[in-house]
Amino acid sequence: MRILLIAPAWPDPIWGNNEGRGKTSRAIFPPLNLLMIAAATPPGHTVQIVDEGVSQLDETTPADLVGITAMTANAPRAYELAERFRARGIPVVLGGMHPSALPDEASQHCDAVVVGEGEELWPRAVADAEQGRLQSIYRAEKSPSLAGLPVPRRSLADPRRYLLPTTMQATRGCPFACDFCAVSHFFGRGYRFRPLEEVVQEVRDSGAKVIAFVDDNIVGSPTYAKALFRALEPLGIRWISQGSLNMAKDPELLELAARSGCVGMFIGFESLSPENLAAMHKRQNRADEFSAAIRSIHEHGIAIEGAFVFGFDGDDEGVFERTVRFARQNHLEAAQFGILTPFPGTPLREKLEAEGRIFDNNWAHYNISQVVFKPLRMSAQTLQQGFNWAWQEFYSLGSMVHRLGWFRRNASILWAINLNARQRLRHFLEKMAVTGGILAPQQGTH
Numbered sequence: 001m002r003i004l005l006i007a008p009a010w011p012d013p014i015w016g017n018n019e020g021r022g023k024t025s026r027a028i029f030p031p032l033n034l035l036m037i038a039a040a041t042p043p044g045h046t047v048q049i050v051d052e053g054v055s056q057l058d059e060t061t062p063a064d065l066v067g068i069t070a071m072t073a074n075a076p077r078a079y080e081l082a083e084r085f086r087a088r089g090i091p092v093v094l095g096g097m098h099p100s101a102l103p104d105e106a107s108q109h110c111d112a113v114v115v116g117e118g119e120e121l122w123p124r125a126v127a128d129a130e131q132g133r134l135q136s137i138y139r140a141e142k143s144p145s146l147a148g149l150p151v152p153r154r155s156l157a158d159p160r161r162y163l164l165p166t167t168m169q170a171t172r173g174c175p176f177a178c179d180f181c182a183v184s185h186f187f188g189r190g191y192r193f194r195p196l197e198e199v200v201q202e203v204r205d206s207g208a209k210v211i212a213f214v215d216d217n218i219v220g221s222p223t224y225a226k227a228l229f230r231a232l233e234p235l236g237i238r239w240i241s242q243g244s245l246n247m248a249k250d251p252e253l254l255e256l257a258a259r260s261g262c263v264g265m266f267i268g269f270e271s272l273s274p275e276n277l278a279a280m281h282k283r284q285n286r287a288d289e290f291s292a293a294i295r296s297i298h299e300h301g302i303a304i305e306g307a308f309v310f311g312f313d314g315d316d317e318g319v320f321e322r323t324v325r326f327a328r329q330n331h332l333e334a335a336q337f338g339i340l341t342p343f344p345g346t347p348l349r350e351k352l353e354a355e356g357r358i359f360d361n362n363w364a365h366y367n368i369s370q371v372v373f374k375p376l377r378m379s380a381q382t383l384q385q386g387f388n389w390a391w392q393e394f395y396s397l398g399s400m401v402h403r404l405g406w407f408r409r410n411a412s413i414l415w416a417i418n419l420n421a422r423q424r425l426r427h428f429l430e431k432m433a434v435t436g437g438i439l440a441p442q443q444g445t446h
């Protein structure tokens with residue numbers, strides 16, 4: 001069969017989505033999920049990947065089977081595409097976070113839904129499609145082992161289109177279960193890791209010198225993480241990843257991470273309020289320890305992109321200013337501010353639904369940049385404006401110079417500057433997209 005795999009555009013001009021404008025488009029990462037699905041495809045079929053974030057999809061492309069991935073924010077586009085291909089008589093399989101959370105919704109737009117991780121289920125779906133007897137749902141009995149995962153078919157994505165073309169995973173899942181996060185629901189609470197030798201081999205074979213480990217929490221098991229970092233050290237790579245803040249309490253772990261080439265970590269601080277952290281079940285984060293934790297990570301030459309979320313029930317109108325001040329004072333190299341978003345399948349969504357507070361169910365708005373629920377202690381408009389203000393303020397030129405001037409370690413400085421430039425662009429584009437460019441800086445919010 002001729003198999004066409006599609007990563008649909010999402011309604012966000014920042015992370016690489018240009019709604020298929022193509023040619024000069026660049027995104028941050030290639031769609032690792034489709035590279036994995038391509039690798040899991042049984043032999044005898046041809047596979048083509050189209051990432052709408054960086055290229056134009058030709059809807060007349062000849063295909064015998066179409067597979068589409070979807071997060072919540074791009075689910076509407078995924079459904080639209082699925083229906084168009086089905087109208088041409090081509091069977092469509094949907095997979096990824098959103099169809100897995102809401103398979104009944106997804107089934108209304110496609111022939112089959114793969115619920116959960118696809119490496120074992122996709123070959124079954126392909127075999128059934130070949131026989132013309134696709135089942136409507138493919139669901140794994142349990143989370144699959146990560147030993148012997150296929151090697152992503154990176155050659156199917158043009159590396160020139162991506163800021164960091166080599167992504168991989170060493171682990172899946174997260175040992176924690178924060179209320180707003182889709183990860184534990186999707187991957188299960190069990191934290192799984194790949195055999196070290198397979199990760200090392202994949203790094204070697206990729207030939208890449210800079211790698212993004214898109215694990216949810218690469219330090220979820222300190223024992224595994226230390227062994228992984230020891231194994232990576234001789235490879236001479238530089239890498240970035242995501243991890244929980246408790247890593248800062250383990251100097252040996254930080255030392256090994258730095259020696260193995262870690263130059264940056266995306267870390268969820270989420271909130272400066274102990275009450276908010278307790279309510280979201282983020283027990284590993286202690287707000288009173290944040291500054292010390294940042295210092296010890298910085299002392300190891302590791303840059304930090306801190307993630308903060310606005311809109312928790314404990315947040316009042318002062319949260320934006322407090323948070324930006326904290327991020328600046330602690331010299332975070334980069335920050336991602338998000339609006340609390342009740343993704344399907346999360347305890348947060350159940351709670352807000354039960355309280356009747358969700359007013360927007362258009363999935364395209366679930367991009368953590370738009371308010372879709374009634375906050376408790378401020379209006380939805382104030383939340384939106386405060387979020388806009390936080391981006392503008394943190395990525396003002398003065399703030400960037402202040403933070404980056406302080407951060408002088410050569411290993412990470414280029415990464416930090418690149419990220420800041422990108423985030424500044426992100427904010428600018430986002431503001432233009434969300435507000436039509438008419439909102440002045442929201443100083444008055446506070």
Ligand code: B12
Nearest residue numbers: 012031032033067068069071072073095096117118182367
């Ligand atoms: C890297 C990443 C990104 C990257 C790039 C994504 C890309 N090009 O693929 C960037 C930075 C661009 C990004 C952006 C966003 N992301 Co993001 N991202 C991730 C992350 C950390 C890893 C994704 C990944 O590569 N996973 C590895 C692959 C192998 O796993 P997978 O995608 O689940 O795929 C498997 C299965 O789902 C299935 N499958 C997937 N697709 C398909 C398709 C078919 C046909 C089949 C058969 C099977 C199948 O098989 C795959 C192999 O097992 C995930 C967390 C996670 N663990 O997945 C969050 C995650 C997907 N992101 C999330 C979010 C919220 C976002 C943003 C909205 C906000 C943000 N963080 O900035 C934006 C979206 C942009 C927008 N504004 O709309 C949420 C999604 C929640 C949801 N319900 O949608 C996640 C789960 C993080 C979280 N903690 O909640 N993200």
Ligand code: SF4
Nearest residue numbers: 174176177178181216
């Ligand atoms: S620590 Fe991060 S990945 Fe883990 S459940 Fe919480 S938000 Fe999700």
